Amino acid sequence: MKLADNKATLSFSNGSPSVDLPVYHGSVGPDVVDIRKLYAQTGMFTYDPGFLSTAACQSAITYIDGDKGELLYRGYPIEQLATNCDYLETCHLLLYGELPNTDQKKDFVHRVTNHTMVNEQMQFFLRGFRRDAHPMAIMTGLVGALSAFYHDSTDINNPEHREIAAIRLIAKMPTLVAMAYKYTVGQPYMYPKNNLSYAGNFLHMMFATPCEEYKVNPVLERALDRIFILHADHEQNASTSTVRLCGSSGTNPFAAIAAGVACLWGPAHGGANEAALNMLGDIQKNGGVEKIGDFIKQVKDKNSGVKLMGFGHRVYKNYDPRAKLMQETCKEVLQEMGLENDPLFKLAMALEKIALEDDYFVSRKLYPNVDFYSGIVQRAIGIPVPLFTAIFALARTVGWIAQLNEMIGDPEYKIGRPRQLFTGSTPRDVKPMAQR
Numbered sequence: 001m002k003l004a005d006n007k008a009t010l011s012f013s014n015g016s017p018s019v020d021l022p023v024y025h026g027s028v029g030p031d032v033v034d035i036r037k038l039y040a041q042t043g044m045f046t047y048d049p050g051f052l053s054t055a056a057c058q059s060a061i062t063y064i065d066g067d068k069g070e071l072l073y074r075g076y077p078i079e080q081l082a083t084n085c086d087y088l089e090t091c092h093l094l095l096y097g098e099l100p101n102t103d104q105k106k107d108f109v110h111r112v113t114n115h116t117m118v119n120e121q122m123q124f125f126l127r128g129f130r131r132d133a134h135p136m137a138i139m140t141g142l143v144g145a146l147s148a149f150y151h152d153s154t155d156i157n158n159p160e161h162r163e164i165a166a167i168r169l170i171a172k173m174p175t176l177v178a179m180a181y182k183y184t185v186g187q188p189y190m191y192p193k194n195n196l197s198y199a200g201n202f203l204h205m206m207f208a209t210p211c212e213e214y215k216v217n218p219v220l221e222r223a224l225d226r227i228f229i230l231h232a233d234h235e236q237n238a239s240t241s242t243v244r245l246c247g248s249s250g251t252n253p254f255a256a257i258a259a260g261v262a263c264l265w266g267p268a269h270g271g272a273n274e275a276a277l278n279m280l281g282d283i284q285k286n287g288g289v290e291k292i293g294d295f296i297k298q299v300k301d302k303n304s305g306v307k308l309m310g311f312g313h314r315v316y317k318n319y320d321p322r323a324k325l326m327q328e329t330c331k332e333v334l335q336e337m338g339l340e341n342d343p344l345f346k347l348a349m350a351l352e353k354i355a356l357e358d359d360y361f362v363s364r365k366l367y368p369n370v371d372f373y374s375g376i377v378q379r380a381i382g383i384p385v386p387l388f389t390a391i392f393a394l395a396r397t398v399g400w401i402a403q404l405n406e407m408i409g410d411p412e413y414k415i416g417r418p419r420q421l422f423t424g425s426t427p428r429d430v431k432p433m434a435q436r
């Protein structure tokens with residue numbers, strides 16, 4: 001970051017002396033006012049619950065222009081990455097800053113595929129879960145448990161540990177998600193097959209059984225790879241900020257990523273893909289396209305507590321570029337599966353059209369986000385609805401690690417320790433039980 005020529009001056013109406021605050025430029029996007037010395041200078045904190053105006057860190061990984069609907073990974077537009085690159089190239093880009101050349105790609109793919117198996121003990125750990133456990137409950141446990149299996153990569157301050165932990169997490173997430181699925185359906189776990197692509201191997205571990213030959217469908221493989229690319233990183237969103245805050249205490253990378261998985265689960269974040277598909281299913285059950293008007297009325301009624309899931313975003317005030325790409329993929333997958341007339345897809349398109357013409361959504365700049373169509377694609381691939389958010393977690397793992405490693409390498413990094421505006425009781429004395 002670069003110090004700007006101008007500075008901000010904060011003045012107070014009660015006559016307290018004003019303070020000058022430095023301003024920094026990034027390479028693109030809003031400038032920031034540096035308030036780090038504000039408390040020392042004034043005895044005051046800033047107040048910004050929900051981080052509406054707060055840059056919590058500097059980062060060179062992902063840039064979003066919410067007004068333009070633009071998403072860049074290390075400067076590359078998401079549309080170009082989704083069209084010209086595969087997921088592991090994207091992982092290399094996010095982790096190391098550059099797209100790999102042929103040799104670097106070969107080496108990276110080799111390093112990742114070398115680590116796709118998980119410790120055999122992991123299946124006994126999994127056995128402790130109920131068969132009907134939500135996959136995200138299982139994933140939170142399994143990812144945290146990796147720290148108990150890989151003691152040689154738990155020191156976050158050691159660059160070699162960070163590197164091997166990064167590779168292990170990227171390599172093992174598909175294995176763990178597929179194991180969580182196989183466990184819930186009571187089928188045998190399928191070991192990874194390292195001659196398959198990253199997405200192809202995942203499809204194999206999910207849908208193959210030891211009884212029959214499984215052939216990876218290249219259209220579904222490419223679609224899944226694109227889902228992974230689109231979800232790989234998204235700057236300082238809730239789960240990434242959780243990973244950074246958790247990792248800032250110096251905890252091990254597996255524990256920090258487990259915290260990210262837990263945060264992602266919520267319906268306002270990664271859980272929205274599952275919630276969006278359930279919402280479409282409910283509308284379909286209650287009358288389908290004909291009933292969209294009634295549903296929209298409910299959404300607009302603040303007392304109903306109903307939201308249009310897969311719509312709206314804190315940063316995008318325009319069409320989420322990932323939603324456009326996902327809609328394309330949706331069409332391709334439905335065609336491949338002979339589901340061109342899929343009623344949920346038709347319903348989603350009709351719902352989107354009506355919402356985009358409605359003043360409630362227009363005035364609030366609410367557009368479809370990545371989760372609006374991703375559930376339809378995943379369902380067509382055969383992924384069960386409760387597993388959707390686990391797929392998101394799998395794909396986002398690289399972003400979480402890239403951000404965590406960037407933080408640890410940042411000379412300005414400190415343990416994250418927000419402050420508060422205290423509104424509770426002032427000091428008082430404990431009364432004996434009889435007088436309370």
Ligand code: CMC
Binds near residue numbers: 267268272311
């Ligand atoms: N349906 C109906 N109204 C909405 C929606 C929605 N999906 N999203 C926002 N609004 C309204 C909201 O009620 C508020 O109205 P008002 O100004 O009258 O009070 C206004 O739009 C601004 O919304 P907000 O809640 O202040 O915005 P936020 O930035 O705090 O929340 C959000 C962003 C994504 C949590 C929210 O839009 C939402 O809950 N969307 C549905 C869940 C969803 O699809 N989440 C996935 C996000 S993208 C993938 C990811 O990050 O994991």
